[in-house]
Amino acid sequence: MSYDLLVMKFGGTNMQDSRAIRHSASLAARSVRVGVKVVVVVSAMAGVTNQLLKLADAAQSGDIAAANDEIALMRTRHFTAAQELGAAPDSITVREIREMHETLRQAVYGVYLLRELTPRSRDLIVAFGERLSAPLMSLALEQDGLRAHHLSGGEAGILTDSHFGNAKPMPNTYERVKDRLSGLLSAGVTPVVAGFMGETEKGAITTLGRGGTDFSATIVGKALGADEVWAWKDVDGVMSADPRVVKDAQNIEVLSYGEVMELAYFGAKVLHPLAVTPLQESGIPLRVKSAADPDFPGTLVQAQPRDEDGHPVKAVTAIRNVSIINVSGAGVLGIPEVIASVFDAIARENVTLLMVSQSSSMSNVSLAVQTVDAERTLAALRAGVSLELKVEEQPGVAVLAIVGSGMRGQKGVSARMFTALADQDVNVLMISQGSSELNVSVAVEAAHVDAATLAVHRAFGLGAATA
Numbered sequence: 001m002s003y004d005l006l007v008m009k010f011g012g013t014n015m016q017d018s019r020a021i022r023h024s025a026s027l028a029a030r031s032v033r034v035g036v037k038v039v040v041v042v043s044a045m046a047g048v049t050n051q052l053l054k055l056a057d058a059a060q061s062g063d064i065a066a067a068n069d070e071i072a073l074m075r076t077r078h079f080t081a082a083q084e085l086g087a088a089p090d091s092i093t094v095r096e097i098r099e100m101h102e103t104l105r106q107a108v109y110g111v112y113l114l115r116e117l118t119p120r121s122r123d124l125i126v127a128f129g130e131r132l133s134a135p136l137m138s139l140a141l142e143q144d145g146l147r148a149h150h151l152s153g154g155e156a157g158i159l160t161d162s163h164f165g166n167a168k169p170m171p172n173t174y175e176r177v178k179d180r181l182s183g184l185l186s187a188g189v190t191p192v193v194a195g196f197m198g199e200t201e202k203g204a205i206t207t208l209g210r211g212g213t214d215f216s217a218t219i220v221g222k223a224l225g226a227d228e229v230w231a232w233k234d235v236d237g238v239m240s241a242d243p244r245v246v247k248d249a250q251n252i253e254v255l256s257y258g259e260v261m262e263l264a265y266f267g268a269k270v271l272h273p274l275a276v277t278p279l280q281e282s283g284i285p286l287r288v289k290s291a292a293d294p295d296f297p298g299t300l301v302q303a304q305p306r307d308e309d310g311h312p313v314k315a316v317t318a319i320r321n322v323s324i325i326n327v328s329g330a331g332v333l334g335i336p337e338v339i340a341s342v343f344d345a346i347a348r349e350n351v352t353l354l355m356v357s358q359s360s361s362m363s364n365v366s367l368a369v370q371t372v373d374a375e376r377t378l379a380a381l382r383a384g385v386s387l388e389l390k391v392e393e394q395p396g397v398a399v400l401a402i403v404g405s406g407m408r409g410q411k412g413v414s415a416r417m418f419t420a421l422a423d424q425d426v427n428v429l430m431i432s433q434g435s436s437e438l439n440v441s442v443a444v445e446a447a448h449v450d451a452a453t454l455a456v457h458r459a460f461g462l463g464a465a466t467a
């Protein structure tokens with residue numbers, strides 16, 4: 001297949017050191033050499049985002065020495081990579097990396113002085129990971145003989161709302177990205193965009209949520225009307241389960257946008273849950289490809305699902321670190337206003353609800369949330385609902401989901417899942433089926449989640465040996 005324009009995303013693993021960056025650059029360069037225009041979108045070097053989050057917390061809690069130690073480690077890592085990629089000590093890349101670390105140090109010092117880390121300052125700090133890796137990718141592309149130019153998310157035209165930590169693109173982003181990048185492309189320059197980040201109308205830096213570089217890449221893909229967006233990964237593609245848990249998980253050849261969103265939402269770390277949304281209107285396909293095996297087709301994500309005969313379920317996935325919040329009180333919950341006040345309280349806190357179930361007697365509502373959100377969910381409910389209601393947290397839970405368009409209208413799918421769980425002696429705490437019939441999810445005790453994943457994967461014949 002011949003392409004005119006591709007957007008290529010490289011994640012943290014594919015940017016982790018000079019060797020990985022050089023290899024990633026070579027994957028982009030081989031398309032550019034055969035006449036394809038390529039926009040490269042990069043993540044921070046593996047581990048850097050977590051390091052930035054950690055050092056920001058250290059500064060807030062008054063430990064500026066620990067924060068500065070981390071910054072020094074990061075600086076060395078980026079300098080080493082630049083040097084190994086051929087940058088001279090007085091080169092523009094080295095100077096840029098030095099200046100960026102200095103700005104980072106000042107921002108972190110501000111947090112330390114104020115002992116305050118707002119979502120806005122956290123985004124400013126955490127986006128340095130991508131701003132620092134982009135010049136390294138530019139350098140590697142130039143070493144490979146290409147002309148390259150790196151841009152921050154904002155410089156590339158990504159304009160977002162001011163929902164720091166989880167920002168969404170504004171409608172005029174697409175026009176702006178096209179304006180900013182088209183000129184470079186027609187001049188034969190390969191743009192390198194720092195992923196994960198954008199900026200507000202007022203120029204404040206925002207981030208798009210963890211794993212957000214996938215989202216940046218698809219925003220750019222839609223803006224430019226790319227032929228495809230390629231997300232290069234350290235796995236063959238989207239697999240039937242997390243390969244770290246299920247050794248015989250298999251690559252899935254084709255998935256629909258809807259299926260991939262469900263998978264990502266229910267914990268498959270391989271793609272950002274919103275990544276396909278910019279592609280949906282335009283029908284641009286996304287390909288998840290293996291950087292280690294570039295000729296392998298990987299997973300094609302497109303508008304239409306492809307139903308696999310005899311395989312109503314395509315993948316099993318899990319969200320860990322979940323808590324169930326039980327709201328109970330005889331006779332009180334049946335009143336619609338009380339139910340409304342429960343959801344109002346949750347909405348005000350902007351908590352993501354993973355599952356909701358209500359007992360038919362209406363005296364109990366169970367809400368599954370990430371454990372990190374449990375404290376504020378409890379506080380919001382206790383403050384926002386009638387005193388007669390009891391609000392309790394059950395920690396140590398995981399949500400397991402099966403996903404596949406083929407289960408629509410198929411009988412016996414849930415039964416197969418519950419039999420597999422019962423055979424493993426796994427107790428089911430909550431059950432939910434999406435109205436789209438693309439998934440069935442259950443809450444189980446966290447200690448059982450790996451055994452449950454393996455058993456359900458096997459029950460649907462998804463493993464290499466059983467497929």
Ligand SMILES: Nc1ncnc2c1ncn2[C@@H]1O[C@H](COP(=O)(O)OP(=O)(O)O)[C@@H](O)[C@H]1O
Nearest residue numbers: 011012013233235237238239241242268269270
């Ligand atoms: N269903 C799945 N298919 C493929 N990978 C998965 C799946 N579930 C979880 N993963 C994990 O996602 C990882 C890739 O995602 P991530 O590390 O965010 O990629 P990158 O940073 O390269 O964009 C894999 O290493 C794999 O362990």
Ligand SMILES: N[C@@H](CC(=O)OP(=O)(O)O)C(=O)O
Nearest residue numbers: 011012043049210211212213
């Ligand atoms: N660096 C960001 C954004 C990202 O997408 O990273 P990765 O592609 O390595 O998952 C994060 O860790 O969340």
